[in-house]
Amino acid sequence: MLRISKRVEYGLMALQYLAKSGQVATTREISDSSNIPHDLLAKVMQSMKRNGIIDSFQGVRGGYRLLLSPEQITLNRVVFSLDEETAITECASENPEHATCAMFDTCTIKVPMQKLQMKLTESVGNMTISELL
Amino acid sequence: MLRISKRVEYGLMALQYLAKSGQVATTREISDSSNIPHDLLAKVMQSMKRNGIIDSFQGVRGGYRLLLSPEQITLNRVVFSLDEETAITECASENPEHATCAMFDTCTIKVPMQKLQMKLTESVGNMTISELL
DNA sequence: ATAAGTCGGACTAAATTAGTCCTATTTAAG
DNA sequence: CTTAAATAGGACTAATTTAGTCCGACTTAT
Numbered sequence: 001m002l003r004i005s006k007r008v009e010y011g012l013m014a015l016q017y018l019a020k021s022g023q024v025a026t027t028r029e030i031s032d033s034s035n036i037p038h039d040l041l042a043k044v045m046q047s048m049k050r051n052g053i054i055d056s057f058q059g060v061r062g063g064y065r066l067l068l069s070p071e072q073i074t075l076n077r078v079v080f081s082l083d084e085e086t087a088i089t090e091c092a093s094e095n096p097e098h099a100t101c102a103m104f105d106t107c108t109i110k111v112p113m114q115k116l117q118m119k120l121t122e123s124v125g126n127m128t129i130s131e132l133l
Numbered sequence: 134m135l136r137i138s139k140r141v142e143y144g145l146m147a148l149q150y151l152a153k154s155g156q157v158a159t160t161r162e163i164s165d166s167s168n169i170p171h172d173l174l175a176k177v178m179q180s181m182k183r184n185g186i187i188d189s190f191q192g193v194r195g196g197y198r199l200l201l202s203p204e205q206i207t208l209n210r211v212v213f214s215l216d217e218e219t220a221i222t223e224c225a226s227e228n229p230e231h232a233t234c235a236m237f238d239t240c241t242i243k244v245p246m247q248k249l250q251m252k253l254t255e256s257v258g259n260m261t262i263s264e265l266l
Numbered sequence: 267a268t269a270a271g272t273c274g275g276a277c278t279a280a281a282t283t284a285g286t287c288c289t290a291t292t293t294a295a296g
Numbered sequence: 297c298t299t300a301a302a303t304a305g306g307a308c309t310a311a312t313t314t315a316g317t318c319c320g321a322c323t324t325a326t
Contacts, residue, residue: 002135002212003282004221004246006315012242026271035239040316046273059324062271075249079135088137106168109145112265113137116208116257123256124249132245136313139284159302173285179304192293195302 007082010036010044015078016133018054019070024063044082051081070133076125086125092117140215143169143177148211149266151187152203157196177215184214203266209258219258225250 013034018025027045031038045064049056055067080086087093090101092113101107146167151158160178164171178197182189188200213219220226223234225246234240 002137002221003218004135004249005313009222009242009246012245016241016245028271034241035236037316039318042272043274043316049272056272057324058272058322060268060270061325062323064272085136088135089142103168108149108167109142109266112145112149113142115265116137116260119260120253120257124253127249127252132248133242138282161302170285172287175303176285176305182303189303190293191291191303193299193301194294195292197303 002088005083006040007044007047008079010034010041011048011078011082012129012132014041014045014048014064015053015066015070015073015129018064018066019129019133022066024057024061024065026063029063047081048078051077053077053081070130071128073129074125075127075129075132076121078129079125086121088117088120089113135221138216139173140177140180141212143167143174144181144211144215145262145265147174147178147181147197148186148199148203148206148262151197151199152262152266155199157190157194157198159196162196180214181211184210186210186214203263204261206262207258208260208262208265209254211262212258219254221250221253222246 013036014027014030017030017033027038027042030036030045031041034041045054045056048054049064053066053068053073054064056062056064076086085093085095085098087098090099091104091107091110093099104110146169147160147163150163150166160171160175163169163178164174167174178187178189181187182197186199186201186206187197189195189197209219218226218228218231220231223232224237224240224243226232237243
């Protein structure tokens with residue numbers, strides 16, 4: 001259907017790691033164990049932290065920890081925290097700043113896109129990490 | 134969740150147009166009526182033709198016509214005809230040539246991605262044009 | 267004081283997607 | 297039997313998005 005971003009892939013790997021270990025883990029630990037680019041994962045972790053999915057500790061023995069249980073973390077939330085958007089089209093965005101399609105007035109498929117968006121969010125977006133991992 | 138391509142957007146507009154008119158229509162007619170780039174739409178129509186979703190007539194009074202009824206056309210089929218892929222990750226692709234991810238052996242989220250893919254295809258991909266439009 | 271972390275912004279590179287252009291072929295109609 | 301209106305399809309460019317890197321600042325356990 002539509003491709004998932006690397007950021008989201010890496011985010012899911014990290015969440016899985018944190019869920020399994022149950023403890024505080026560093027980005028280095030996670031990026032080594034999953035063979036993914038450390039610096040990019042660092043960004044991913046920061047985004048998920050800002051969103052409130054995970055928790056962080058700075059300094060020497062710092063790292064990240066799950067703040068929500070896997071049952072509470074929806075795919076939608078992960079994607080939103082990492083891609084800043086979960087809409088399949090501009091016009092389907094909840095953020096009006098992102099909904100500035102030039103064809104808005106003449107577009108013939110706004111309603112269909114709305115339906116699609118709802119179905120996607122409901123069936124896929126609302127899945128939780130615990131269902132998935 | 135994930136953004137839909139312009140090709141698919143244009144394709145859906147065209148299918149809607151064909152379904153409504155019930156007759157043969159030219160790409161010019163459709164691109165004018167929908168305010169979309171003619172040349173790009175032409176590519177889109179060719180792809181859907183090759184896939185067997187629509188039918189074409191060359192020459193002066195030529196154009197395109199639905200070959201399947203809206204109930205028979207799934208979103209998945211439209212996307213596949215236009216984007217050549219419906220998988221959310223490389224490894225979830227049905228085409229082994231597209232499934233050449235370098236991290237395949239070490240990846241920790243293959244199963245989750247598989248689950249996600251199934252859910253997406255089942256809930257969203259299998260929707261038909263008639264349900265949508 | 268130092269080393270191991272996170273924080274966050276700026277930047278570059280790579281890949282994908284959107285869009286254009288050109289030439290060939292088909293065919294209805296004058 | 298020529299012309300004009302179409303589709304067919306390949307090659308190309310431009311624009312946008314995504315991936316990935318780098319750097320300097322701040323935090324904190326040892």
